[in-house]
Amino acid sequence: MGRVWPLTGRVEELRLIDQATWQGGGPKGVVLAGASGVGKTRLAQEILARAGRRGMATRWVAATTSARGLPLGAFAGLLGTVGDDPARLLRQGIDSLLAGTGRAGVMVGVDDAHLLDEVSALLVHQLVLHKAVTMIVTMRTREPAPDAVSALWKDGHLTRLEVQPLSVPETGALLEAVLDGPVDSASIVRMSALTRGNALYLRHLVDGELESGRLHSVGGVWRWPGGVTVSPGLTELVEARMGRLSEQVRNVVDVLALGEPLGAGLLTELTDAAAVEEAEARGLVSVERDGPALRARLTHPLYGEVRRAGMGMLRARRLRGHIATALANTGGGDADDTLRRAVLSLDSDLEPDPVLLTEAAGRAVQLCDLYLAERIGRAAVAAGGGFQAQMTVVSAVGGLGRHPDIKAEMAALTALASNAAELVRATVNQVLHLALLAGRPDEAEAVLETAEKRVSADADRVHLTAVRAYLESCLGRPERAVQAAATALAEPELPDESVVLASCGMVAAFATLGRVDELNQAAARGHTAAARSTELAFLRVPLAGWHMLGLRLAGHLCEALTVALECREASNGLAFGTELSSAVVGDAELARGQVNVALRLLREARVGMEGPGNAGGFLYFCLFSTTRALAVSGDVAGARRALAELWDAWHPALLILEPEMLLTRAWVAAAEGVVSEAVRLAHEAAEVAAARGQLAHEVLALHTAVCFGDGSVAGRLADLATRVAGPRAPAAAAQAAALAADDGDALRAASIQLEQMGDLLAAADAAAQAAVAHTRRDQKTVSTAASARAHRLAEACDGARTPALTAAARPLPLTTREREVVTLAAHSLSNREIADRLVVSVRTVEGHLYRAGAKLGTSNRAELAALIHHG
Structure with a gap:
């Protein structure tokens, strides 16, 4: 492909090799030992290239199996001749290697030294022993080597370095x-x-x-x-590594390629005991203890890839059938063995078992492997698995965001329902799909209300109450959500699926109500149930997302990150689990001011959501975090593009996040320099939150306005600090009161409080505001100290830019409105465009530009832009 493969990731090895190669008085050279393909040769060649740039003469020798039968066969290319007189050849070899080396000396690289013939090995040993050259030797671990080669490091002549696989x-x-x-x-x-x-x-x-x-x-x-x-080139490499396989050993490898891991006893029954032992001895199979049992698997994943690719279809089907039957006969029956048996049976010569397939499809849903769940589920339906089998298909298709297919799948599910309980379960899935995946909350509510009127048995109605709790919270009705969730969770025999739904509703509601003290317990019950659920396991990530949100809003930022990271760890390897959980981690990192880390995670998450539609609202969640991160980083153009994409992804069933949307718009306005608009949007977010009882969101919105320079909200924040749990509310109230009083010392104290909370960006803003307050009082020493603190905190946030930091870093003699107008002019907006953006007249804009120009000594827009950006 023409791509350059650098030695990235081998910095430590290169340092150690340099140390062993160039240090004076000690061993001159190094033995690089490692498994085939780890990069020994590439490292050695790089060292020789560096030596050549230092003026040394370099020699490269590659030992091979074919040259091993000739004395000095490996050096034949350098010497030009071989023969039967070892002594003469040895002398000739030394002379040839040292000829014309000059004052800088010579470095010799010997690749695959374990394949050297005895005379070549002796030549290498003599060169090292007499320190005639600097020697770089590579050899494969666990391979027999000539005594002269082994002596190089055993006798301390050269340093041996184990080249490890890449982490x-x-x-x-x-x-x-x-x-x-x-x-x-x-x-x-x-x-x-x-x-x-x-x-x-x-x-x-x-x-x-x-x-x-x-x-x-x-x-x-x-x-x-x-x-x-597997490409032909990779196949050849792997097959060479595996070596020639007898029929018996090949059978062992093929059985494991299709069914690993397998119990050692079961593998022996399926193949041949002697062949299993031979495969283990040759390093093809590893056997490890798993509790009281022994488990066998191939020693490298690519062995299985290569063998599966080269296996005939009929042979593979027959072997899969044997393995599945043997697993069934062992009487294991745990969930993972059930899933393995089902996967094996799908592509085998066995008759489909609807009970096995249905159970396995449920397990696949539980693991969030939705592609596999759909495949097994459809096979189960075809085999007569009925309602439960179709339920797994609905869960998989819905989770994968395949909206055009879901209507037909829902209809099929309803048709297969044989009693009221199954009709309720079908209704719950339909409500979730309509609300979260299709983005049609009005239809979801209508379906739910109809079902609630028709269902009379309390045991069935409680499931509808659980899904109502989640729907109410998503639609921004937290008090109603808590009431519905409490009703459902009070049911002593509530199934796991309903526990998960009710817990999602309660956790989301507690998060925005500011009842963080009750949040962790509610989340714990939901996580436990989700881990057992066979239908709604995919809600594990949303549940963790709401949990993280509540901790973030409350100001428990370290705990929020911990929840997010635990969610990502638990989701690793699951369908879309990494992508969705990356959005949660990215949001948590952004809250702590880790802008670059957050951006990387959020971009990864966004790219990973190309397939599953709106990802149940996670696309929306991801985009407003991404937009904020871009705005805070100073990437105004990127923030505008992300905001446009966010508008397109607007999710009508997630009104609970409307304050976050408004705050995201505020941050974009702030990045553009229109601070008055940013403050207005923050106030609008606070009003929306207050109207819905989302007091924790109201605190965040008002705190954002304070960071933008608005001290008018101090009274409301002081009131909220008595009603909303967590450290954010009192910290925000303290900053607001200090800003309103223009008290530099109190602002510095608020900055310390915010830093201890973990909100480094807000702490930087408070410090910047302190610097400005001290400057107004001509307190230069404390102003400088506050500016230095603001700069340090901003750097810890990857150089984040905010209105407060900009004002402190560039204290131009402008009013807030003048700075806004000049900033927009610096962004190449015309006077008419500035007037429209600020909702003022063109004459007013002209007046502000005239006064700003008079203060700054220029009327040139380019010079004004330079002063704004660099002044």
Whole structure:
């Protein structure tokens, strides 16, 4: 593909090699030992290239199996001759290697030294022993080597360095260097797991996946969904690593390729005991203890990929049938074995078992592997699995955002319902789909109200009450949501699915009501039920998202990040789990001021949501966090584009997040320099929140207005501080009161309080406001200290830009309105465009520009822009 593969991720190895190679008086050179493909040769060649740039003569020797039968066979290319007199050849070899080396000396690289013939090994040993050259030797671990080679490090002549496989971060760094752009973390993890850090395998994998188009850039982020088709080059490498396989050993490898991991006893029954032992001895199979049992698996994932790709269909179907039958006969029956048996049976010669397939499809939903759940579920329906099987299909199709298909699937589900309880379950799924996935909350409410009127049994109605709790919270009715959730959760035998729904409603409501003291307990019950649920397990991430939101609004920012990270860990490997949870983590990081970290996570999440529609509202959630992060970073153009995309993604069933939407617009206005509009939007957000009883959102909105320079809300924040739990409300009230009083010392104290809370960006704003207050009083020393504090905090937020920080950093003698007008003029807006944006007359704009020009000594717009941006 012509791509350059640098030594990214090998900084520490290069440092150690340099130390061993160039230090004076000690061993001159290094033995690089490691498994095949980890990058030993590439490292050695880089060291020789560096030596050449230093003026040294360099020699490169590659040992091979074919040359091993000749004395000095590995050096034949350098010497030009071989023979039978070892002593003469040895002398000739030394002379040839040292000829014309000059004063800088010579460095010799010997690749695959374990394959050297005895004379070549002796030559290398003599060169090192007499310190005639600087020697770089590579060799494969666990391979027999000539005694002369082993003595190089055993006798202390050379330093031995174990070259380890690339770690996940090192794999990511290498991929991003090669692809010249960010790679989403899930793709990095998948590639690292498949290649096990083998740089050579990784290179061939990337080349093949680029050629196939599976590894592609979406929105500037590289993504790889997995499902590799092994290229011919990679196949040859892996087959060479595996070596020739006898029929018996091949059978062992193939059975594991289709069914790993398997109990060692079961594998022996399916294949041959002696062949299993041989495969283990050859490093093809690993056997590890799993409690009292022994589990066998292939030692490298690519072994399975290569064998599956090369296996005939009939052989594969027969073997899968044998494995599935053997698993059933062992009497294991745990959920994961059930899922494995079902997957194996789908592509086997066995008759479909509707009970097995239905149970397995439910397990796949529970694991959020929605593609697999749909596949198994459809097979279960075809085999006669009935309502429960169709339920898994509905859950999968809905979770994957396939709206055109869901109507027909819902109709099929309703048709299969045989009693009132099943009709209620069908209704619950329909309500969730209409509200969250289709974005039609009015229809969802109508369906729910109709069902509530028709269902008479309390045992059935409670499920409708649970889904109502979630719907009420999403529609911005937190008090009603809490009431419905409490009613449902009071039912002693409430199924897990209803517990999850009611808990989502209660957690979301508590989050916005400011009742954070009750939040954790409600979330814990929901998480426990979601882990057991076979239908609504996909709500684990939304539940964690609401939990994180409540902690963020309250000001428990470290705890919010912990919840988000735990959610991401639990979602790793699940369908869309990483993407959705990345949005949650990104929002939590943004709240702590980690702007660049947040942007990377949010961009990854956004790209990963290309497939599942609006991702149940997560696209909306992700976009307003992304827009805020871009605005805070100073990327005005990027923030505008993201805001336009956010408008398009508006979710009518998530009115609970309307204050967040308004605050996002406020941050974009602030980034554009229109602070008065930003303050107005923050007030509008506070009014919307207050009208709905979302007091925690009201606190955040008013606190945002304070950070924009509005001290008029101090009284309302002081009142809210007595009613809303968590550290944010009192901290915001303190900053507002200090700003209203123009008290620099109190603003500095508020900054410290906010920093301790973890809100570094608000702390930076308070410090900047303190600097301005002290400057107005001509208190230069404390003003300078406050400015330095604001700068330090802003740098900790990746150089974030806010109105307060801008005003403190560029204290121009302008009023707020004059600065707004000049800033918009600096952004190339005409006087008419500025007037329309600020809702004033063109004459008023001209007057502000005239006065600003008089104060700053210029009427030139370019010079005014330079003063605004750099003054």
